[in-house]
Amino acid sequence: MERIKPRTLSGFMELLPQPQMQFEQVLEILRRTYALYGFTPLDTPLLESSEILLAKGGGETEKQIYRFSKGDSDLSLRFDLTVPLAKYVAMHYGELSFPFRRYQIGKVYRGERAQRGRFREFYQADIDIIGDGTLDISNEAEIPSIIYRAFTELGLDRFKIRVNNRKLLNGFFELLGLKDVSAGIMRAIDKLDKIGPQKVREILVEDEGVAAQLADEILAFISSTDKLGALENYAGKNELFDEGAQQLRTVASYMTEYGIPEDYFEIDFTIARGLDYYTGTVYETIMLDHPEIGSICSGGRYDHLAEYYIDKPLPGVGISIGVTRLFYVLGEQGYLNAQAPTAPADVLVLPMAADGRAAAQLATYLRSRGIRTQVYSEQKKFKAKMSYADKLSIPFAAILGEDEISAHRVSLKDMASGQQQLLTQEEAADVILSAVAEKSSEKPIKETK
Amino acid sequence: MERIKPRTLSGFMELLPQPQMQFEQVLEILRRTYALYGFTPLDTPLLESSEILLAKGGGETEKQIYRFSKGDSDLSLRFDLTVPLAKYVAMHYGELSFPFRRYQIGKVYRGERAQRGRFREFYQADIDIIGDGTLDISNEAEIPSIIYRAFTELGLDRFKIRVNNRKLLNGFFELLGLKDVSAGIMRAIDKLDKIGPQKVREILVEDEGVAAQLADEILAFISSTDKLGALENYAGKNELFDEGAQQLRTVASYMTEYGIPEDYFEIDFTIARGLDYYTGTVYETIMLDHPEIGSICSGGRYDHLAEYYIDKPLPGVGISIGVTRLFYVLGEQGYLNAQAPTAPADVLVLPMAADGRAAAQLATYLRSRGIRTQVYSEQKKFKAKMSYADKLSIPFAAILGEDEISAHRVSLKDMASGQQQLLTQEEAADVILSAVAEKSSEKPIKETK
Numbered sequence: 001m002e003r004i005k006p007r008t009l010s011g012f013m014e015l016l017p018q019p020q021m022q023f024e025q026v027l028e029i030l031r032r033t034y035a036l037y038g039f040t041p042l043d044t045p046l047l048e049s050s051e052i053l054l055a056k057g058g059g060e061t062e063k064q065i066y067r068f069s070k071g072d073s074d075l076s077l078r079f080d081l082t083v084p085l086a087k088y089v090a091m092h093y094g095e096l097s098f099p100f101r102r103y104q105i106g107k108v109y110r111g112e113r114a115q116r117g118r119f120r121e122f123y124q125a126d127i128d129i130i131g132d133g134t135l136d137i138s139n140e141a142e143i144p145s146i147i148y149r150a151f152t153e154l155g156l157d158r159f160k161i162r163v164n165n166r167k168l169l170n171g172f173f174e175l176l177g178l179k180d181v182s183a184g185i186m187r188a189i190d191k192l193d194k195i196g197p198q199k200v201r202e203i204l205v206e207d208e209g210v211a212a213q214l215a216d217e218i219l220a221f222i223s224s225t226d227k228l229g230a231l232e233n234y235a236g237k238n239e240l241f242d243e244g245a246q247q248l249r250t251v252a253s254y255m256t257e258y259g260i261p262e263d264y265f266e267i268d269f270t271i272a273r274g275l276d277y278y279t280g281t282v283y284e285t286i287m288l289d290h291p292e293i294g295s296i297c298s299g300g301r302y303d304h305l306a307e308y309y310i311d312k313p314l315p316g317v318g319i320s321i322g323v324t325r326l327f328y329v330l331g332e333q334g335y336l337n338a339q340a341p342t343a344p345a346d347v348l349v350l351p352m353a354a355d356g357r358a359a360a361q362l363a364t365y366l367r368s369r370g371i372r373t374q375v376y377s378e379q380k381k382f383k384a385k386m387s388y389a390d391k392l393s394i395p396f397a398a399i400l401g402e403d404e405i406s407a408h409r410v411s412l413k414d415m416a417s418g419q420q421q422l423l424t425q426e427e428a429a430d431v432i433l434s435a436v437a438e439k440s441s442e443k444p445i446k447e448t449k
Numbered sequence: 450m451e452r453i454k455p456r457t458l459s460g461f462m463e464l465l466p467q468p469q470m471q472f473e474q475v476l477e478i479l480r481r482t483y484a485l486y487g488f489t490p491l492d493t494p495l496l497e498s499s500e501i502l503l504a505k506g507g508g509e510t511e512k513q514i515y516r517f518s519k520g521d522s523d524l525s526l527r528f529d530l531t532v533p534l535a536k537y538v539a540m541h542y543g544e545l546s547f548p549f550r551r552y553q554i555g556k557v558y559r560g561e562r563a564q565r566g567r568f569r570e571f572y573q574a575d576i577d578i579i580g581d582g583t584l585d586i587s588n589e590a591e592i593p594s595i596i597y598r599a600f601t602e603l604g605l606d607r608f609k610i611r612v613n614n615r616k617l618l619n620g621f622f623e624l625l626g627l628k629d630v631s632a633g634i635m636r637a638i639d640k641l642d643k644i645g646p647q648k649v650r651e652i653l654v655e656d657e658g659v660a661a662q663l664a665d666e667i668l669a670f671i672s673s674t675d676k677l678g679a680l681e682n683y684a685g686k687n688e689l690f691d692e693g694a695q696q697l698r699t700v701a702s703y704m705t706e707y708g709i710p711e712d713y714f715e716i717d718f719t720i721a722r723g724l725d726y727y728t729g730t731v732y733e734t735i736m737l738d739h740p741e742i743g744s745i746c747s748g749g750r751y752d753h754l755a756e757y758y759i760d761k762p763l764p765g766v767g768i769s770i771g772v773t774r775l776f777y778v779l780g781e782q783g784y785l786n787a788q789a790p791t792a793p794a795d796v797l798v799l800p801m802a803a804d805g806r807a808a809a810q811l812a813t814y815l816r817s818r819g820i821r822t823q824v825y826s827e828q829k830k831f832k833a834k835m836s837y838a839d840k841l842s843i844p845f846a847a848i849l850g851e852d853e854i855s856a857h858r859v860s861l862k863d864m865a866s867g868q869q870q871l872l873t874q875e876e877a878a879d880v881i882l883s884a885v886a887e888k889s890s891e892k893p894i895k896e897t898k
Contacts (some may be wrong), residue, residue, distance in 0.1 A: 013494075036820075037816065041469060045457060048559075099825075121495065310455070338615070
């Protein structure tokens with residue numbers, strides 16, 4: 001037979017069972033955390049009409065999109081979860097209750113140039129709160145509290161959520177008389193971490209035509225260490241600036257009440273987010289020991305979610321985690337916790353007698369106790385059976401030979417210690433369950449310092 | 450602004466929040482049950498090279514596939530989870546431990562003609578056990594025990610798993626001297642439920658050239674009520690038949706030890722499964738009150754999982770549930786349990802004071818107790834706030850006015866009974882948690898008779 005070499009497309013993550021189990025734990029923790037904050041899960045199609053997905057139009061996105069025809073339909077694979085959310089809310093506006101809180105964890109597609117650590121198919125994990133006409137500022141403080149909890153539950157510790165406000169920045173540019181070039185200034189500031197202040201200053205002066213003195217003032221303001229002092233210095237000079245400053249103070253104060261320890265967030269005037277989409281609070285999250293990775297969770301407040309589909313003001317606030325990339329970089333850093341359970345089962349039942357039915361019975365009992373149980377029924381040597389348990393990191397082997405069966409007992413072997421005990425099935429289940437409970441505190445991520 | 454009418458492609462299921470929550474519960478129960486049997490989760494790409502997906506080639510599949518070019522790549526969306534599994538096992542053969550037990554729950558794509566209840570994007574939930582060279586017969590009994598448990602956990606009760614063996618049927622046709630037309634006979638028998646015995650007889654005689662007397666003998670055999678008697682009648686006449694009969698007896702006996710009550714399975718000689726792919730035990734599952742729906746979970750034993758990619762004998766056994774279609778038909782039958790919890794939160798915190806920070810604190814406390822908590826921060830009338838809780842079926846409202854705040858208490862309202870109590874936050878959490886626990890026994894499906 002002519003055979004085809006099996007392969008997976010480049011830029012598409014496909015994991016072996018053990019890392020896949022770790023990845024599943026990450027997704028499960030995100031689902032659980034998002035649910036704890038009262039978000040409802042959504043699951044929109046991966047394929048949409050191109051007209052819908054590209055309603056906003058625009059350069060880079062359109063080039064990267066997977067777009068094709070089927071029959072007389074012009075179809076595209078979704079490139080983010082925001083556009084499908086906008087469509088969903090516009091379509092079901094009359095059937096939803098607002099504020100509408102949804103989370104969605106799903107794959108999105110971008111045909112980027114393939115390179116190490118860049119994915120063409122990747123998971124995003126998004127939460128958004130959508131208001132009908134208005135949306136209270138306190139929602140903008142609750143969102144980072146979800147980031148804090150999600151990352152903490154995943155096992156991350158050395159991270160900081162940086163918060164800023166676009167009104168504040170826009171107001172500041174206005175009061176310097178730079179309203180017309182504020183979008184360009186914003187984009188330049190957004191690059192500060194990557195290119196440094198000297199380059200930003202160059203862009204401001206040379207590309208945006210900002211006077212050298214004003215460029216210096218901008219750089220001095222966004223880099224101020226005394227943030228509250230800086231806000232006071234410029235207070236009362238511009239309405240937008242004052243509004244932004246007030247919002248930032250409110251958000252910071254609520255963030256504490258929403259349970260974020262002070263060490264885990266900071267106001268940072270340099271956070272601009274390139275996109276024009278954002279209109280108020282903006283967030284980025286960095287790993288303290290790996291700022292080079294960039295933001296691992298970003299988002300902000302926007303005013304018009306679905307303006308391309310519906311004539312309703314639908315303001316919202318949301319964040320997105322690029323889970324596939326995050327998982328990849330954590331793996332690269334050696335941050336995936338080797339102690340976290342990745343075995344497909346808690347116990348491997350090994351029938352050693354000719355008739356395997358006692359093993360089937362034992363497995364049925366263990367499963368009824370909630371123990372993930374596999375039966376190894378193949379005719380192999382004892383050594384091969386134990387090596388199977390070892391390779392899969394299954395913590396216990398339950399051996400059932402003629403002796404055990406006639407004594408109504410099972411030999412339970414702890415694979416790590418090598419200790420073996422002759423137990424009733426009830427006792428065996430108790431031992432396994434307590435070991436599982438102990439192990440369940442291990443989180444998928446463990447930062448090494 | 451020119452607006453685009455929001456729409457979702459036809460044949461693509463997109464649910465409102467409440468049914469989506471029910472659907473998520475179905476997926477979660479399937480994940481949990483599959484894991485309980487020691488299966489490891491896989492997640493392969495939705496896009497693959499067309500050459501890989503279409504290695505087997507073949508008519509209907511190829512017409513329905515979503516296939517397109519991107520750059521110089523010929524790509525296709527997967528149309529099932531079996532071909533990606535075959536690719537995965539062939540690609541990672543050296544890195545996997547066998548028997549390899551995996552489950553995968555994911556979307557697949559088939560561009561079928563759109564009609565009610567037919568989906569172009571739908572979830573499949575598959576489990577397979579793959580052996581390296583050999584695979585013990587007891588695995589073929591374990592698979593239906595997983596179906597039994599999964600359906601029972603979902604809340605289904607009126608179903609039956611039908612089991613047969615292709616060796617038995619093929620052996621039977623051989624001993625009647627009909628080996629050359631056995632594939633055609635198999636396909637005809639597979640239609641028995643739909644077209645009835647008279648039509649099957651016609652196909653056998655007219656299309657397959659089976660003698661009338663032999664056609665009658667086939668129909669008599671497959672319809673025999675005394676199954677064991679029928680097996681004995683033909684015993685010792687054909688090796689393949691005897692092997693199939695022995696396998697069927699073994700599987701039936703193991704199924705009992707694997708915990709399937711006798712009422713939930715039966716040997717049925719009419720189960721043939723059209724596909725040539727299957728070589729031993731085959732399964733179908735029907736709803737007793739709705740046989741017209743057809744099989745809601747099918748599968749069987751096969752000998753060559755990955756022959757198009759690798760020169761290794763990889764026998765396996767597996768089943769697949771078409772989750773999207775199952776969910777759809779259960780909804781049509783009114784079988785989705787209205788009592789199952791679908792609210793996005795267990796409690797809605799209602800700040801009634803000017804400063805909402807006490808509400809943020811309360812929410813943070815409740816979440817620390819594992820209670821799914823939403824805060825309603827919008828400036829709306831009390832009635833509008835209560836109506837929001839009502840519409841989302843949130844069971845409790847925690848009201849925090851100036852009085853409650855100064856007394857360090859919260860007014861907890863049970864939305865169903867209307868009763869309201871003044872409680873400490875600890876007491877409120879206890880009340881909510883016990884109500885949540887009570888409700889958690891509700892399964893997503895409830896059959897009405």
